Amino acid sequence: xxxxxxxxxxxxxxxxxxxxxxxxxxxxxxxxxxxxxxxxxxxxxxxxxxxxxxxxxxxxxxxxxxxxxxxxxxxxxxxxxxxxxxxxxxxxxxxxxxxxxxxxxxxxxxxxxxxxxxxxxxxxxxxxxxxxxxxxxxxxxxxxxxxxxxxxxxxxxxxxxxxxxxxxxxxxxxxxxxxxxxxxxxxxxxxxxxxxxxxxxxxxxxxxxxxxxxxxxxxxxxxxxxxx
Amino acid sequence: xxxxxxxxxxxxxxxxxxxxxxxxxxxxxxxxxxxxxxxxxxxxxxxxxxxxxxxxxxxxxxxxxxxxxxxxxxxxxxxxxxxxxxxxxxxxxxxxxxxxxxxxxxxxxxxxxxxxxxxxxxxxxxxxxxxxxxxxxxxxxxxxxxxxxxxxxxxxxxxxxxxxxxxxxxxxxxxxxxxxxxxxxxxxxxxxxxxxxxxxxxxxxxxxxxxxxxxxxxxxxx
Numbered sequence: 323x324x325x326x327x328x329x330x331x332x333x334x335x336x337x338x339x340x341x342x343x344x345x346x347x348x349x350x351x352x353x354x355x356x357x358x359x360x361x362x363x364x365x366x367x368x369x370x371x372x373x374x375x376x377x378x379x380x381x382x383x384x385x386x387x388x389x390x391x392x393x394x395x396x397x398x399x400x401x402x403x404x405x406x407x408x409x410x411x412x413x414x415x416x417x418x419x420x421x422x423x424x425x426x427x428x429x430x431x432x433x434x435x436x437x438x439x440x441x442x443x444x445x446x447x448x449x450x451x452x453x454x455x456x457x458x459x460x461x462x463x464x465x466x467x468x469x470x471x472x473x474x475x476x477x478x479x480x481x482x483x484x485x486x487x488x489x490x491x492x493x494x495x496x497x498x499x500x501x502x503x504x505x506x507x508x509x510x511x512x513x514x515x516x517x518x519x520x521x522x523x524x525x526x527x528x529x530x531x532x533x534x535x536x537x538x539x540x541x542x543x544x545x546x547x548x549x550x
Numbered sequence: 551x552x553x554x555x556x557x558x559x560x561x562x563x564x565x566x567x568x569x570x571x572x573x574x575x576x577x578x579x580x581x582x583x584x585x586x587x588x589x590x591x592x593x594x595x596x597x598x599x600x601x602x603x604x605x606x607x608x609x610x611x612x613x614x615x616x617x618x619x620x621x622x623x624x625x626x627x628x629x630x631x632x633x634x635x636x637x638x639x640x641x642x643x644x645x646x647x648x649x650x651x652x653x654x655x656x657x658x659x660x661x662x663x664x665x666x667x668x669x670x671x672x673x674x675x676x677x678x679x680x681x682x683x684x685x686x687x688x689x690x691x692x693x694x695x696x697x698x699x700x701x702x703x704x705x706x707x708x709x710x711x712x713x714x715x716x717x718x719x720x721x722x723x724x725x726x727x728x729x730x731x732x733x734x735x736x737x738x739x740x741x742x743x744x745x746x747x748x749x750x751x752x753x754x755x756x757x758x759x760x761x762x763x764x765x766x767x768x769x770x771x772x
Contacts, residue, residue, distance in 0.1 A: 416738070416741075416742060420741065420742070432742075435742050436742050439738065439739075439742050443735065443738075443739075444706050447702060447705055447706060447731075447735075448702060468738055471734055472731060472734045472735055472738065475730035475731050475733075475734055476728075476730070476731040478561075478730075479561055479726070479727045479728070479729070479730055479731070480727060482561070482563060482564055483564055483723065483726075483727050485564075486563075486564030486565065486568075487564075487670065
């Protein structure tokens with residue numbers, strides 16, 4: 323129940339599974355093609371997972387393995403994991419598999435998930451850290467949501483490192499402050515604004531003896547990060 | 551970490567790492583005469599012209615920008631290690647580090663923890679003080695590439711039994727880059743390779759009585 327508020331969890335449970343009704347049910351409007359509200363025993367219906375799960379606990383339905391874990395997908399994963407388009411099958415492949423596995427009673431889903439993830443992870447590892455933009459769009463379309471999580475983490479850290487490496491001014495004027503500020507007094511600290519580099523160097527000259535250079539720098543950094 | 555818009559990434563920004571790296575001491579040759587500076591972080595001795603002094607990097611950069619000193623590059627940051635009249639060749643130089651990196655899978659321990667940040671600061675501000683600056687720069691880039699490649703090959707060998715990753719002698723910037731990725735990868739592996747999801751017929755290799763080993767066997771990778 324820790325994931326009750328997790329959006330990803332909610333969307334995962336929306337996935338459609340096909341179930342077979344064990345008992346007849348009346349008064350339900352699930353199947354829009356039927357004329358009356360009556361569902362026969364043994365009829366096959368498509369339901370979202372959260373509903374099917376609850377009904378299975380009450381032993382009204384029995385759940386079949388959904389199509390994203392069927393034989394065709396397994397063969398594809400065995401052949402070449404890294405290029406299997408898992409996203410079109412089910413964007414929450416791994417999460418869904420984790421939920422389905424205890425319910426359906428198929429013990430091999432865990433292996434399938436693990437091997438698929440391991441192999442794709444190796445591929446993901448190299449591509450995430452080094453890929454140029456053109457390769458990036460190609461791989462994005464076949465990753466599930468968890469893999470995109472990993473990928474984005476690596477990409478953003480790599481991008482910020484590259485940006486830092488190129489260089490550039492260390493302190494940047496916050497875009498909030500567009501207007502001109504008054505000249506700083508010699509002996510008063512104007513603590514309400516972000517200092518840009520030129521004024522900070524002026525500070526160094528005035529305050530080098532009583533204040534540590536380090537101290538002034540850290541005040542400035544605090545303001546910089548405040549406004550970023 | 552400060553000022554992050556996305557709290558999930560838990561990344562130090564590169565500027566913050568640079569800030570921390572500036573605490574390292576470096577040697578300068580001032581060309582001014584000044585009394586001792588008594589600052590909160592320490593006392594930095596009286597400066598006399600042409601007498602080498604040890605100061606923190608931030609102070610060295612600040613003085614350099616006003617043209618009041620010249621920075622002597624640290625010993626590890628030299629191409630071949632020969633310095634002036636010294637006969638004994640220093641063992642800490644970049645070509646040797648590069649060779650050592652290429653040979654073995656372990657990370658070389660000769661580079662300081664913040665070598666990326668320190669080298670960048672010195673390139674930006676003290677370019678004329680470094681002999682052979684282009685060679686030094688290309689060597690450092692090569693070293694960085696080789697090390698990062700090694701980190702990546704290490705990371706490939708995860709499995710669900712990993713609870714911690716141990717890579718020795720990694721530098722601060724490299725750690726920072728891979729930190730969010732490793733965190734999420736470990737989480738994902740832990741979730742998928744947990745024992746209750748996968749039946750364990752083949753893991754019971756030794757038929758011991760049930761007294762021992764109730765928890766799944768964990769191994770610390772390397």
